[in-house]
Amino acid sequence: MPVVELEAVTKAYDHKVAVHDLSLSIEAGQMFGLLGPNGAGKTSSIRMMMGITMPDAGRVELFGRPFDRRSLDRVGYLPEERGLYKKMKVLEQLIFFGQLHGLPREEARHRALDWTTRLEITAALDKKTQELSKGMQQKIQFIATLLHDPGLVVMDEPFSGLDPVNATLLQDALLELKARGKAILFSTHRMDQVEKLCDSICLINNGEAVLSGRMREIKSRYERNRVIVEFEGSSDFLKCEEIAEANNYSGHAEIKLKPHGDAQKLLHLAAGMATIYRFELVEPSLEEIFIQTVGGKADA
């Protein structure tokens, strides 16, 4: 049973169609990436899942049932535009959000203390939100999203504004949630994160899904025409006719082969001219797939 299912969903504002005939499905224990250029319709799609706006056409199901506000008690949502009550103290704020999601006050307090210990921000508990740094506020918002142990976690750009140490801390927390069978949807521009974390993706452009499916399956659709070579000696093999484009960074070359270019032929040639430490035929990155798919069609 999918945790979230959008079926042929459409939403228009005045004369602008924000989302058109979009379908996607997210299973429990799955990390799902919603990708797309600015203005593609990612936030509009998420808002419909959250009941913030209603679709003009199509169906939204949460936890196997048609959308019902009561299901939102099992959803944690971290919007792109972060928002906390600035004058409220951190612990009070976390308890408040926990209670809004149906937790009893004491339980919310207990969980808030656990999470703040885990994310190393116990010192902030008694401070007002406005006194905290942006990164700290981000962590508080992250906790507020997860405090009620939701079955579905929806995060819009969850790592933006975080330093690598804190980003890893939150990333680990998300992976643990995934391991516990939670469905996680995140929307981001950071392709490296999606590539590392997500099992499935949906790439939308101008409100329509242009690419969707499991990450492995999507990547396998694209030819492995990228080669990374680390070498010592002559770089003359980079003039090989199999190569469409090459960048040489003193002993580290990134090569793009011509369509149907022969990598084995290149390896033989290179081995004859230089000492090869690494020769790797790599699949296209998600970023390349993104650019290739969306290309010049992006709005922004």
Place this chain on the structure above:
Amino acid sequence: MRNMLLVARREYLEQIRGRAFRFSTVLVPALVIALLGVSAFTGRKMGAGRHIVVAADNAALASDIRSSLLDDKKARYTVDVVAPLTDEDRARLLARVADKSIDGLLTVTGSASGAPRVTYTSVSRADLMDTSLLKTAVTYGLLDLRLTQRGMTPEQARSLVESVPIETLQVSKDGKTGKSEGMAPFYKATFMTFLMTMPILLYGLDMARSIVEEKNSRIFEVMLSVTRADDLLTGKLLGVGAVGLTQIAIWVAAAALLSGSALLQPLLSGDVKIHFSWLEAVFFPIYFVLGFFLYSAFFSGLAATCETAQDLQMYVSLAVVPTWTSFAILPFLLNNPSSPWVVAASIFPPTAPLVMVPRIGLLAPPAWQIALSLAALLAAIWAVIWVASRLYRVGILMYGKRATLPELLRWLRYS
């Protein structure tokens, strides 16, 4: 419902704990007391210690004027008399006015003629009360003089010109006749209108400001994923309304405590004796809450369409309309609490909370009028919250620019 109450609780606690609440709770009554104090003090000081000289061409007239001035217990003048008045005296007295050894010089010349000349010279500008007292004293003095010149004894003349006190009585609805409260209804109606309009205005605007602030802090998207827009709006209204009631309760309790203390006794003497009936005690909080809901829901809807505090500023002039209206209606209300205009204003929802409570204080209106007024208010609140929550639902997620009227109308159609 649970989330609505949680939102209300959060709003209430945040505001109650805020510095602004503590500040306004203390400052507003302190200002009112200070104003009342200044007014009472200046009222009492009127003429007190003021030293004037009455100079006339007729000694009896001058003495008569002096007696009239000294008879007035409120205006405690020291009055010297110079009569008959010579040019030399005049010059000397004017010099004394100039060097401030006396506060004023009242001269009456040509008293025997049909057109006497009366002047009052002082360094400071004479205030209205002074001028009025002097005018009365001179008028009665001249009248007294003429009557005695026509053969009456001074006693006969005085008995003719003596002012007659009028006892004002009031008939209640059950036909009993009691002593009228004098100026008390005026003070009470003004006080209640003030007590009703100021918090509604201040808290309504505060609510609007908090919506713009929260819109800028982007908290709404998180909140709307947990709770419905109308629960969020109603919760905010309940919380802020409860803050207003708490503040008024503190003021009323403080006033009740202080009214028995020596501190306020001098201020509450004389005409300023205000008593509240149980009917007023019941209806004041009801109308306050309903009025607050009506205006705050209206301001909230408008605030949701604004981007910045500057945008909101544009609507502030709208916010003071209820205050203007209620104070404009006040004279009609005091004159005749049952006149058709006043009855209409006490039923018409935007003015009902501001007019009905002072009206109840003056003369209990028929029960059907109170019932109709409450029903109309509730219906209006429902309608305003319906519109405001739609504007709110769409408006709080719209960032970038202030909405135009056609856009607002479109927002109302969005589900």
